[in-house]
Amino acid sequence: MLAAWYDHNGSAHDVLRVGELPDPHPGPGEVRVQVRVSGVNPGETKKREGWLGSTMPYHHVIPHSDAAGTIDAVGDGVDAARVGQRVWVYGAQSYRPFGTAAEYCVVPADLAVELPAQVSDDVAACLGITAHRAVFADGPVRDRIVLVHGVLGAVGSLAAQLAVRAGATVIGTVRRGRDRDVPAAAVAPYLVALDEPDPAAAIRAHAPDGVDRIIEVSLSDNAALDTEIAALGATIAAYATRAADTAIPFWPMLFANLTLCLLGSDDFPAAAKRDAVRDLTDLAAADPYIHVAQRYPLEQIATAHERVDEPGHGRILLTLPD
DSSP states (O other), rough: OEEEEBBSSHHHHOOOEEEEEEOOOOOOOEEEEEEEEEOHHHHHHHHTTTTTOOOOSSSSBBSSEEEEEEEEEETTTGGGTTTEEEEEEEETSSSSSSSSSSSSEEEGGGGEEEETTTOHHHHHHTTTTHHHHHHHHTSSTOEEEEEEEETTTTHHHHHHHHHHHOOOOOEEEEESGGGGGGGGTTTTEEEEESSSOOHHHHHHHHHOOOOEEEESSSHHHHHHHHHEEEEEEEEEEOOSSSSSSOOOOHHHHHHHEEEEEEEGGGGGOOOHHHHHHHHHHHHTTTTTOOOOOEEEGGGGGHHHHHHSSSSSOOOEEOOOOO
């Protein structure tokens, strides 16, 4: 099969290789997916770089965890009727060496989720369980006010749409005022630019009593702001931070009785994954707003990785040959 892989950590053009590897075969409880579209996420570029001193967990790695494709083979214990089923895949490279940047990917059967017929491959390759966990890690959000930082990003845009569907009032933030030109109204009804003179006041204009749930893409940048606009007893659900050693305003957070949830998607509880699969599949069937910035063929994976790490909006996808 045609695949991309790396054998050691480093920059994209230095370590990523594309070529032929043996076709994988599903073991017990597994399915093989013929991949059509592979999603590229920032976490995967960090793994490849050896971010924070991380090392190679396997001799070589086929990157990427998300994909859309079709099951073409099943292992023992899996219903043979699943062959031919269109699916979206998540977590493919979680605690496993071989992800979705290849013509074929083998995963546990429950990581390949049947797709409604109307869902495109592009949308399917952009579904990720982190967005769901960020919204619901601390319970339902109906009639709550939810602030989503980085609302135009890969996780943020899904999180905002999930929260709206769950009955929340959603406020989204963008880094710069010019980002308002992006059709963010499709994602969040209220929008605040963090480069405004007083973003806290702008957020409070929509949430006079404070925000109940904060979805955080950069805790190191926004911890002080989050504390200022949080309601008493609010939750901050953080899935990323810019600074490796992130400081927080401990005492103001304590006096506000805030809960800080740190979200590592590889180790979400099984029940949370099941809930995410259900709700994300329903969202996908409802024609969500997902902006694809660029599609690259597999042979250009290094360029795709570099593009993911650049400022900008929209998802980056790899397309596989038929």
